[in-house]
Amino acid sequence: MIMVLAYLAVINLVGFGLMGSDKSRARKGGRRRVPEKRLFLIAAAGGALGVWIAMRSFRHKTQHRSFVVGIPAILAVQVLAGLYLFDLVRAG
Secondary structure (H helix, E strand, O other): OHHHHHHHHHHHHHHHHHHHHHHHHHHHOOOOOOOHHHHHHHHHHHHHHHHHHHHHHHOOOOOOHHHHHHHHHHHHHHHHHHHHHHHHHHHO
16 A cells, blocks of 8 residues: 555656646747646556646646646546545455
């Protein structure tokens, strides 16, 4: 269980950091941006909370419908899956 929580902490920090980095690169212009695919991959791999918090904190990607709808949807699925797994572990 400790390993799972450590993984989630790291992947969410990575998601938060990538969103912050992309926002910084967007402001400066001309620099290579973080691909949206990569941001969604990090979110799907367990980092949706970090990406969502970064979206709100940096006001980044908030005009992109795919992010405004997609990231909270991924987060909701992850929360429901986590609750389900927690219930299985607790019962078993």
